[in-house]
Amino acid sequence: GIQVEQSPPDLILQEGANSTLRCNFSDSVNNLQWFHQNPWGQLINLFYIPSGTKQNGRLSATTVATERYSLLYISSSQTTDSGVYFCAVSNSGNTPLVFGKGTRLSVIA
């Protein structure tokens, strides 16, 4: 099945810094989502981005489907950005999402 690798596994930032999280996948995809898992465990949808670029406030994401990777950019990070960021993909319309192991982000004041 499709493999998903996220990097880096851990990231520590000062408040106000920018960061880039990467997601590599092993096959073509028709669904790619970025999530933020909050301290209570809920997965919050950040982007649905099987291809192209999207922006939402301080966050933006780019997926280059032909090269099988996606990037999540966080600018001017805040302590509330702390948590685990997951990339998840599927490669056909009715197959389940396959998750990467996540990037644990800690933003320090």
Add this chain to the structure above:
Amino acid sequence: KAGVTQTPRYLIKTRGQQVTLSCSPISGHRSVSWYQQTPGQGLQFLFEYFSETQRNKGNFPGRFSGRQFSNSRSEMNVSTLELGDSALYLCASSLGVAINEQFFGPGTRLTVL
């Protein structure tokens, strides 16, 4: 529009017992998927239901089962609980056709003693 709801939020059981978790999807969504999250294995797919039929199944033993009702609400059941079943169980809903963006509920944290 209300999000995905899961009940109960927390549960403590002992080995050998069984448990039933419930998930109500976003109104209009017909697909419900279940995932298990543990520190060691990460997020793993359990099964997916669409229009009351199991459409996909992950690699879990038969002790894990589920069903979906005509109103799209879903339940999952784990029988003969083992210590290793302690996990966060997450439910996701989606339209289920073509666009498959999934939206997750808050999860049920199960502890097996």
